[in-house]
Amino acid sequence: MSLYFRAVNPVCSEQSYGEVNQLGGVFVNGRPLPNPVRLRIVELAQLGMRPCDISRQLRVSHGCVSKILARYNETGSILPGAIGGSKPRVTTPAVVKSIRDYKQGDPGIFAWEIRDRLLTDGVCDKYNVPSVSSISRILRNKIGTLSQPGQPDSDKPAPAQIQYGHVYPYSPYTGPHTGTRTGSGPAGHVGLPRNWHNFLGIRAFMDPAALPGSNGHSAKVEDWTSVTSRPFPSGINTAEKINNDPDFKYPQQTGYVSACAYSAPNQYGTYGGPAASYMNTAHHWQPQSSSLTPSLAPSLAPSLAPSLAPSLAPNLAPSLAPPGSAAPLEASDFHITTSFKLSQREEDRKPHRLSSAS
DNA sequence: CTCGTGACGGTTGAG
DNA sequence: GTCTCAACCGTCACG
Numbered sequence A: 001m002s003l004y005f006r007a008v009n010p011v012c013s014e015q016s017y018g019e020v021n022q023l024g025g026v027f028v029n030g031r032p033l034p035n036p037v038r039l040r041i042v043e044l045a046q047l048g049m050r051p052c053d054i055s056r057q058l059r060v061s062h063g064c065v066s067k068i069l070a071r072y073n074e075t076g077s078i079l080p081g082a083i084g085g086s087k088p089r090v091t092t093p094a095v096v097k098s099i100r101d102y103k104q105g106d107p108g109i110f111a112w113e114i115r116d117r118l119l120t121d122g123v124c125d126k127y128n129v130p131s132v133s134s135i136s137r138i139l140r141n142k143i144g145t146l147s148q149p150g151q152p153d154s155d156k157p158a159p160a161q162i163q164y165g166h167v168y169p170y171s172p173y174t175g176p177h178t179g180t181r182t183g184s185g186p187a188g189h190v191g192l193p194r195n196w197h198n199f200l201g202i203r204a205f206m207d208p209a210a211l212p213g214s215n216g217h218s219a220k221v222e223d224w225t226s227v228t229s230r231p232f233p234s235g236i237n238t239a240e241k242i243n244n245d246p247d248f249k250y251p252q253q254t255g256y257v258s259a260c261a262y263s264a265p266n267q268y269g270t271y272g273g274p275a276a277s278y279m280n281t282a283h284h285w286q287p288q289s290s291s292l293t294p295s296l297a298p299s300l301a302p303s304l305a306p307s308l309a310p311s312l313a314p315n316l317a318p319s320l321a322p323p324g325s326a327a328p329l330e331a332s333d334f335h336i337t338t339s340f341k342l343s344q345r346e347e348d349r350k351p352h353r354l355s356s357a358s
Numbered sequence B: 001c002t003c004g005t006g007a008c009g010g011t012t013g014a015g
Numbered sequence C: 001g002t003c004t005c006a007a008c009c010g011t012c013a014c015g
Helices: A036-045 A052-058 A062-073 A093-107 A111-120 A132-142 A196-204 A294-306 A344-348 A352-356
Strands: A002-006 A015-020
Touching: A036 A052, A036 A062, A052 A062, A093 A111, A093 A132, A111 A132
Parallel strands: none
Antiparallel strands: A002 A015
């Protein structure tokens, strides 16, 4: 029921859009709130403001406030999860090789037995072990010819049969958090790493030294965990690159922190760019502890000041900022100094939500 | 009135 | 370059 919102950039004369929610806040459907706003939500909550009041002040739906706070409470991170991409595959070369070995050693072995052995042998852990059906498929499709008469079983990778060039090369890491969105942290919590980049993030979390040189994988911004900057001393996890990253999705509008300060057209839709200074070291698997619910105001301000100043840092003071100084996302504030560029696809798309606009 | 949650329509990025 | 798929997003409505 949000008001679909389209405007013309007075500067660039390009079409732009946003949508306005019931509270008058501007948002981009499908995209995360700007980090300054996410941060502000957490700040205000830490300062004792009720979620409903935060919702009203920042003009963010209470559902969103609730989600962000819940996420923060669970993970210690204000950052959104990794958007897009594919899940890591469990049928890594190492796993397939092990399955092959098991099958060779005991042609009559059952898939469930293979699964058990993958676990007991430490090839997989309970989070990335293939399902029985996956093992069966592997046996059938990739190793199926293994025991067939006249088909010599070669240790050669049999390119036509074992095709896992697409698999994620994360198998070398067999730590306890490998690969799935479970792990030691909050079970099933959103935003857990699901691709190889994020596995690097895991390593970064567990061993920050492993990260900085991690061989040039392209970090995407949603891979919050995959790149690191210095962590917040208190343990809060947020981005330092919130405002100063030219690639950031919602570049800071001068003068106020607002979700309506969206990115330039050529940046829309991407968090892209080297995110080396963007992320935090902590990630969603970080165990819950008291350190995850730090006192925000004193701890956050020093870290955020360089990137959020001047618009946000003042609000990090222990006292609440004057109403309206934070990030009221009013439609009227949607200064189109930057704009959303509608792709052709978007141009073709009907703003169907218009019909429900008030 | 507040808040948790699911449905919804949307974006994103790896394969 | 395009498509598919499965992840994520915030809003909205409901209880």
